[in-house]
Amino acid sequence: AQSVSQHNHHVILSEAASLELGCNYSYGGTVNLFWYVQYPGQHLQLLLKYFSGDPLVKGIKGFEAEFIKSKFSFNLRKPSVQWSDTAEYFCAVMKTGANNLFFGTGTRLTVIP
Template identity: 90%
Template sequence: AQSVSQHNHHVILSEAASLELGCNYSYGGTVNLFWYVQYPGQHLQLLLKYFSGDPLVKGIKGFEAEFIKSKFSFNLRKPSVQWSDTAEYFCAVNAFTGNQFYFGTGTSLTVIP
């Protein structure tokens, strides 16, 4: 069965600190990979996605993620976080067969001004 693991459940950082959130998936076939963000009181929004090509993808608001196929990982990074980055972050995998989207348990990020 497909699964998505996010290693950090709660992360607290000061502004300007660097961020890295881990994501590993288990699926043997071809996948698309996503990071979604959910700001307080808002709906899930796409942060970035990887389909193919350059394994380092850049998204909105200065976020980037690196796909490492050998490690089945898709970690999210940001060099310098801001207070406005406080949100829940979800890693998701879209399996080609059936077009299902599977989500990790999420990481709650709190950025302290």
């Protein structure tokens, strides 16, 4: 069965620290990959997505993610976090040609000022 793993459940960082959140999926076919963010009291918002092409994808608010096909990974990075990045981050995978997103369980990021 297809699954998405986010190994970090809760990450606490100080402002200006670098961030990397892990995401691994188990599916051997072609996939589309997404990172969504949920700020406190707000709805899920798309941070970035990968469909094809350059495996290094840049998103909003300085976030980027790298698709490494051989490792089935799509890790999210940001060189310097801000207090406003405090949120829950979800990795999601969709098989190419399908219509349903498979989500990880999420990583809660707390940034300390």
